[in-house]
Amino acid sequence: MTESSISSALTAWYRNRFGGGWGWLEEPEVRVFRRDYARYEIEFTQMYDALDRFAFEDLEVLSRVFGTKNINFGDDVSVPGCETCDYYSRYGFSVMVRDATKVDLGVLD
Numbered sequence: 001m002t003e004s005s006i007s008s009a010l011t012a013w014y015r016n017r018f019g020g021g022w023g024w025l026e027e028p029e030v031r032v033f034r035r036d037y038a039r040y041e042i043e044f045t046q047m048y049d050a051l052d053r054f055a056f057e058d059l060e061v062l063s064r065v066f067g068t069k070n071i072n073f074g075d076d077v078s079v080p081g082c083e084t085c086d087y088y089s090r091y092g093f094s095v096m097v098r099d100a101t102k103v104d105l106g107v108l109d
Helices: 003-017 056-066
Strands: 029-036 039-047 071-079 090-097
Touching: 003 029, 003 039, 003 056, 039 071, 056 071, 056 090
Parallel strands: none
Antiparallel strands: 029 039, 039 090, 071 090
């Protein structure tokens, strides 16, 4: 399973979980980085404004997706945009997944 396919599935889940109402620019984005065989870093970001961290039940969903309970919040994410207008800046947080035993995107349905 590719980082891109995991990112797409988690982005759709996150957007559905927290409703809508975002403009097309401000829609939340999820990016997954596989750090090694059983370790992932997941960034939850949004243009212009930081996202709220999610709840325990959302961590439980990630636990079922990756087959591990070793999940912790990582660093805040801050990606600067245009110097004059801040276009394409992104802010949010990261989640670290360790000891992953699987990737089961079916639990997101």
